[in-house]
Amino acid sequence: MENNQENVQEVLNRILNLILKLSLRTNIYQTEISFLQILTEKSPTVGSKGPLKPSLCLIVQGKTHMQVGENIIEYKPGNFLATSVNMPVTGQVLEASAAAPYVAVRIELPPGEVAAVATEADLKFRPNSKQYHGIFVGKTTIEILEGFEKLLKLSQNPKAAKYLAPSVKREIIYWLLTGEEATDFYFSMLWHQEASQISRVVDWVTQNFNSTINIKELARLGNMSVSSLHYKFKEVTGKTPLQYQKQLRLQEARRLLLDGANVTETALQMGYQSATQFSREYKRLFGLSPVQYLRSRNDAHSSQT
Known part of the structure; x- marks a missing residue:
């Protein structure tokens, strides 16, 4: 000690x-x-x-x-x-x-x-x-x-x-x-999350981040109004339900890319309509586009070998 x-x-x-x-x-x-x-x-x-x-x-x-x-x-x-x-x-x-x-x-x-x-x-x-x-x-x-x-x-x-x-x-x-x-x-x-109705909503979005979000259905799940849902969700997570879902999707996309998936396949799997939209939002969160990210990873790996 x-x-x-x-x-x-x-x-x-x-x-x-x-x-x-x-x-x-x-x-x-x-x-x-x-x-x-x-x-x-x-x-x-x-x-x-x-x-x-x-x-x-x-x-x-x-x-x-x-x-x-x-x-x-x-x-x-x-x-x-x-x-x-x-x-x-x-x-x-x-x-x-x-x-x-x-x-x-x-x-x-x-x-x-x-x-x-x-x-x-x-x-x-x-x-x-x-x-x-x-x-x-x-x-x-x-x-x-x-x-x-x-x-x-x-x-x-x-x-x-x-x-x-x-x-x-x-x-x-x-x-x-x-x-x-x-x-x-x-x-x-997470005391606020565990102690309130919003916990069920956050859990659902976390576990179903690839599903389409219906705000009214989420509000019913948490037994609250739509305005209350947005307020409480953002108070707990710092993001709206859609922003939170997007972050989870992009984090999962990053994992898939590291596992060898290509950009277009990953974009479709994460529910994006196009690879361009996916690349734009990926760069907004991580600072690099998926292609730049993979290139930097490959360059870093090459320099170590």
Whole structure:
């Protein structure tokens, strides 16, 4: 256990050194990766209120606490904080100085992405008797920290980041879902989904992503109005039902392409009317067209052989 803790601190130190070498112009610095931000403070702060969006925040140096309702949550280096829904919080940095600034790294983390990785990796979770409230503080592992380290390095190479960063984010989610605290993390991230009617709708779309979606039928499945369906679905997944279905289709398409399927066959199998439409939407999500993606994979494989 001590050796593992030493290894965690070693990776934290590497992450800290990467960040301190950057020219950070603001306390909340948006990197070249759209979902990755760096947070810094050079002195303790007073409590400030604001909304906390679905995200995963890793403390690298310093200490902070947040008040959520009547509860105070404190976390420090080696901890991460995950939230699953927009919620009002009061945050305060407790330890920071010019010589040792408070440093944290945050990635956007819609619950739908957690659900998607769990589904695709065939990970099953059984709820226990705990009460979950959409916010969770856990301990990081070497794999999670190395994922953040990869993202920070990629942020210095925008071209590579556009292609590789989404897959690194999925790696981080996978390790969160397979660690010692996986069950608590999963149900904290999906507590709203598990506790509401929308869970049946999200499950149906996930399991039937190749089927035609009828919004009125989905609303009936969830026993809600169409407007309520759109609101609740987007609150849980960050996307509309059609957007969520499209993302699942494109992720499955990527898997098929890696398995050797050609672009036209994949487009038809995923329900697209033409390879052109498929290529356009694939590029919008992954940054490269299917042909460019396969070419880059082949080039990378050739350079390694």
